[in-house]
Amino acid sequence: MTSSAPTSFPKRKLGVTPAGSFDGPLEADLHSTQELEQLLAELGLYKSKEETARQEEVLRKLDKIVKEWVKELAIQRGQVNTNVGLFTFGSYHLGVMLMNLGLTSILYVLDQIVPSDLDISQNSVLSGVDEVNLRSLSECRVADQILDLVPNIENFRTTLRCVKHWAKRRGVCVNWYWPNPVMLCSIHEDRELGFPVWNARFNREDRTHIMPIITPAYPCRNSTVHVSATTLEVMKEQFQIGNEVCQEIEMKQADWADLFEPLGDPPSDETAVSC
Secondary structure (H helix, E strand, C coil): CCCCCCCCCCCCCCCCCCCCCCCCCCCHHHHHHHHHHHHHHHHEEEHHHHHHHHHHHHHHHHHHHHHHHHHHHHHHCCCCEEEEEEEEEEHHCCCCCCCCCCCCEEEEEEEECCCCCCCCHHHHHCCCCCHHHHHHHHHHHHHHHHCCCCCHHHHHHHHHHHHHHHHHHHHHCCCCCCCEEEEECCCCCCCCCCCCCCCCCCCCHHHHCCCCCEECCCCCECCCCCCHHHHHHHHHHHHHHHHHHHHHHCCCCCCCHHHCCCCCCCCCCCCCCCC
C-alpha cells in the first residue's frame, strides 16, 4: 500500500519472515491507496499543521517544566549531575496520533551526566532499572523498534490509521494459527541484564497465552497477554469480515468507506454495570 513507489523495492530483509513479493505496486494499487488516504483525511484521521505545532509546543513547555523541577530537586538533595530526558511513545511517537487526544510521554531521570540526545534503543539504558521503569522505557523502545522494522514509514502510518479506525468502528486478511506468536524480529536475550523475555518453549506461563503478539525491543514481552479465548474468536471473526471487504474493494465491488461501517451503536464513554 503506497501512494508513490518505485517499480520494485530494495531486497532488504526485515523481520523473521521473507517478503511475499518485491514487486512494486500497480497503477490500480496506487489509485486505491489514494482513495483510502482521501477517505482517512475526510474522517479527520490526519492532524492539521496547526495541531501538530500545538502538540510540539506542549512538549517543549513540558520539557522545560520538568527540567526546572528536577534541577530544584537535585539542589535540595545536594546532587549536581542529575539529568532528565522526556520521551514520547504510543500513537504520537508512531506519527498517527489523532487530534484532541492526550500526549503520552515518560520522564527518564539520570543520576549522572549523559548526552542530551541519549539513545534509549541501546540495551545498556536498562542496566539497574526496576520492573516499573522497565515497562515505561519499553513503551518508547518498542515504538522506535517498530519504526525501524518497517520498510516504508509513511505507508505503515497509512495502514495503521486504517486499521485503528477499522478496529474502533468494528468494536475490536489473513489466517493465523494461534497461539503461534506474531513477531517483527527474532527474540534476543541479554544474560548480563537478565530481564525475562517471552519464551513459550521454556516458560510454562507463556505457553498459556492465547494470542501472543511479541514486542520487538528487549526485553520482548507479549503485548496481548490479557486476550481471552472468547476475545480472540471475536477478533478473528472481524478479521475475516475485514478481509472479505478488502477483497471486494480490490474487485471494485465496494468502497473504502464500507470497511469502516460500524458494528452497531457506538459504545458510550461511560458504561455502568449493575449486579
